[in-house]
Each structure stands twice: as C-alpha cells, then as structure tokens.
Amino acid sequence: MKVTERLKAGGKVFSFEFYPPKTERDSVKFFEAARELKKLNPDFVSVTNSSSGALPYRTAALSGVLKAELGFEVVAHLTCVAHTRAEIKEICARLKTMGIRNILALRGDLHNLDGLQPRRDYSYASQLTADLVKTGDFSVGGACYPEKHPEAPTLEEDIARLKEKVAAGAEYLITQLFFDNAFYFRFLEKAAAAGINVPVLPGIMPLTGYKQMQNFTQLMKVAVPEALRRGIERWDGDKDGMFKFSVDYASAQAAELLKGGAPGLHLYTLNRSRAAIAILKNVKGRIAV
Numbered sequence: 702m703k704v705t706e707r708l709k710a711g712g713k714v715f716s717f718e719f720y721p722p723k724t725e726r727d728s729v730k731f732f733e734a735a736r737e738l739k740k741l742n743p744d745f746v747s748v749t750n751s752s753s754g755a756l757p758y759r760t761a762a763l764s765g766v767l768k769a770e771l772g773f774e775v776v777a778h779l780t781c782v783a784h785t786r787a788e789i790k791e792i793c794a795r796l797k798t799m800g801i802r803n804i805l806a807l808r809g810d811l812h813n814l815d816g817l818q819p820r821r822d823y824s825y826a827s828q829l830t831a832d833l834v835k836t837g838d839f840s841v842g843g844a845c846y847p848e849k850h851p852e853a854p855t856l857e858e859d860i861a862r863l864k865e866k867v868a869a870g871a872e873y874l875i876t877q878l879f880f881d882n883a884f885y886f887r888f889l890e891k892a893a894a895a896g897i898n899v900p901v902l903p904g905i906m907p908l909t910g911y912k913q914m915q916n917f918t919q920l921m922k923v924a925v926p927e928a929l930r931r932g933i934e935r936w937d938g939d940k941d942g943m944f945k946f947s948v949d950y951a952s953a954q955a956a957e958l959l960k961g962g963a964p965g966l967h968l969y970t971l972n973r974s975r976a977a978i979a980i981l982k983n984v985k986g987r988i989a990v
C-alpha cells in the first residue's frame with residue numbers, strides 16, 4: 702500500500718527509520734532488530750540514503766529485502782543533489798523492480814558529499830519531487846523542519862519553499878527530529894496558514910548520551926529543552942539510567958503529539974529495536990491509538 706493511501710485511511714500511522722548497515726556484523730544486528738520491530742506491525746519503515754558512492758543502490762537493495770523477506774511497506778529515501786537525471790532514473794527503475802512504490806524525495810546535505818560535486822541537475826528536493834511524480838510510479842513524501850532548515854533565513858521563508866515542494870507533489874511530510882513539541886505545533890499552524898494541508902508525521906528519537914546530544918544540536922540546529930539537557934547530563938555514562946530516562950522522555954513527547962492531533966509517529970531507530978518497542982508500548986499504555 703502506498704503511504705498516502707494508508708494516511709488517508711485514518712487512524713494513527715506508526716513508522717520506523719533504518720539506515721543501511723555498513724558491516725556484516727552490523728547487518729546481523731540490524732536484521733535481528735528489524736525482525737523484532739516487525740512484530741509491532743508498523744505501517745511502514747523508511748531506509749535512508751546517502752549521495753555518495755554505491756549507497757543509493759544499497760538503499761534500493763535493502764528496501765527490496767525488507768519488503769520481500771520481512772513484509773514491511775518500505776519508503777526508500779532518495780537524495781538528488783549529487784545525481785544526474787539519468788542516475789535518478791536508473792535508481793528509480795531499480796526501486797520499481799524491487800517492488801518499492803514509496804519514495805521520500807530529498808535534496809541531501811551539501812556538507813556531506815564525501816568529495817562528490819553537486820551535479821546541478823537538481824538544486825532542491827522540489828525538483829526531484831516533480832520528476833518522481835511525473836513517472837506515475839511512486840507516492841512521494843518530503844522532509845520538513847519544525848525549527849526551520851539550517852540554511853533557511855527564516856521559518857516563514859522555509860515554509861514558503863516547502864509549499865513549492867508540496868505543490869510539486871509531496872503528499873506527506875516527515876519532520877526533522879525535535880525535542881520540544883511546541884516547535885511542531887507552531888510549525889503546523891504556520892504551514893496551515895501558508896496553505897500546506899498534507900499530513901506531517903513528527904520524527905522522534907530518544908537520545909543515547911551527552912555527546913550525541915551535542916552532535917545533534919550542532920549539526921541539525923535543534924533545541925534541547927532544559928529538562929532534557931539536565932537528564933542527559935545526569936545519566937551520561939549510566940547505560941540503564943540513560944535508557945530509561947530517554948525512553949520516558951520520548952514516550953511523553955510522543956503521547957502529547959498524538960493527543961494534540963499528530964497523524965502518527967516516525968521513530969528514528971538507529972537500527973535498534975529496544976527503545977522503539979518500549980516507546981510504542983508506553984504510548985499505547987497512555988492513550989488509545
């Protein structure tokens with residue numbers, strides 16, 4: 702089922718994000734986690750992608766395996782900034798062969814090109830979105846940023862650009878992770894006022910340590926509320942204490958989002974199952990979904 706159809710069917714939508722494992726050992730762990738997460742019957746899983754080297758093909762291959770072997774509905778991420786139109790066409794043909802009908806259309810990070818040069822066929826995700834929609838083969842989603850994309854001068858300007866992406870055919874949006882729900886709700890209001898009416902799935906991730914928190918705040922420019930910062934500092938170095946604190950924080954955040962009208966949840970799993978399982982269990986214990 703295409704994700705758009707699932708979103709239209711109503712009820713909350715739950716999804717997990719994976720990335721292609723890099724080593725054989727990681728692959729074994731990854732499939733263990735994926736099998737555990739399959740038991741929760743998510744509406745879809747998504748597989749990240751990087752512009753560099755063979756990764757778009759690894760994303761396609763892994764997406765195919767997750768669909769054919771484990772029975773997940775899969776959204777393949779596809780970045781465009783380092784690809785030509787011909788390459789994008791080839792990757793799409795590969796995805797289609799794998800039975801993939803859902804793509805998250807992305808520009809890709811300019812600072813993360815591993816020596817590749819932007820190819821200039823695509824400068825923005827909206828252009829990729831338009832090309833994908835034209836094929837008629839895929840349901841297309843896009844990324845959005847409740848605290849604004851780091852390169853955008855203002856949230857208002859970012860939302861104006863987002864409107865172009867939706868007009869190009871993005872049928873739903875998945876947010877950058879955030880730790881303060883006020884940003885999500887403010888973003889929804891501003892997006893609606895700008896005429897964006899597609900579902901916006903909030904992306905949630907439990908933090909695993911102080912260093913990770915610092916990396917995210919620096920790289921993604923997302924705010925960390927004081928209570929979260931204090932907890933992460935308090936439990937850093939204590940694996941069990943950190944797990945419990947982070948899962949509790951993310952569970953409370955998720956429950957509030959769903960109660961506040963979010964159409965579902967997209968959990969950034971980092972290819973692990975334990976935290977995602979605990980969060981969904983907590984959420985389902987708190988509210989009827």
Ligand code: FAD
Nearest residue numbers: 749750778807808809810825826844850853859862875877
């Ligand atoms: P765009 O929508 O193109 O926006 C990028 C910037 O350009 C924004 O500041 C926007 O305001 C601006 N802009 C857009 N259109 C115009 C225009 N016409 N003129 C001027 N400015 C414009 N990265 C990966 O490498 N692999 C992944 O798998 C991946 N998955 C992601 C999943 C999610 C849910 C999210 C939120 C991000 C993901 N990213 C991934 C990161 C993403 O590639 C980066 O954040 C990237 O910098 C922007 O991608 P985008 O698709 O949002 O770009």
